Amino acid sequence: MLFGGWQPILHTLIVGVLGYVGIILLLRASGKRTLSKFNMFDFIVTVAFGSVLASMMLSKSTSLAQGLAAFGVLILGQYALTWMSSRFEKFDKLIKAEPRLLFHHGQVIEKAMKDERVARSELDSALRDSSLGSIGEVAAMVLETDGTISVIPKSKAGDEASIPNAKE
Template structure:
């Protein structure tokens, strides 16, 4: 369990309990952002930590101490990168892809759709899922950093929503 030897069933049970408790402790220290809705970066972090935990539990070549240390290092790297992202737009953009506008003012943004590998039928499906009967009803349809889709319906006499104005042309096709 603590050293390189065959852990046996009891060792696996103890490793699992210690590893799981340690992971909960680390994630509580890291904060809610670490376990918030997934974007690609978050998914990689989750798979990495989960793989370390699983290795620590079932592999005799990975001790509990080594597994706990590895999880702590990965969570610490995540915390450091999150701090850097707060201070640097470059780091933020490196870690998290910006939202992309797929429909703007009732027109499909085909270049953006190509970049996101989305076809017309998928846009139609997203419209139906959001109770939109016609493309002309849409001010914007965006794919967010976490992969969620946001649909903003048009409103007569209302300027472009502030959340859309914040998106840059190079990221979203908005002028």
């Protein structure tokens, strides 16, 4: 129970190293978009990568070839989603959330905050991260599709056109 012999350990080491190298090569071949900031689909692929790698390393019934094939399927799926999303606006809107305006013209938009389950403390944190001195310097705060909050300073906002695609 505590030690099952050297063969399982050797299997884990060999498959772990080869699987790791395989992931790196597949991700490198698939392009930068596969590792972009997280959206829902990126999160799913990341969790699935971890599951596949764990199965490869710890299960004798999952071969290295099966694991690498699974990585290939996940990367191909991610590539297909991003390809479709970049070419078909309706598909993009179907699978991706839109940015949401949380703060504008000196006012917190309470309905948006409640709908998106964002606490006021998260706006405060985004303000601190932005290096602005006070909320008075902020034109808008937008909840981005990857869950981050963008802070748009008044000095850069200029007009409404500089807050693209954010709905209230």
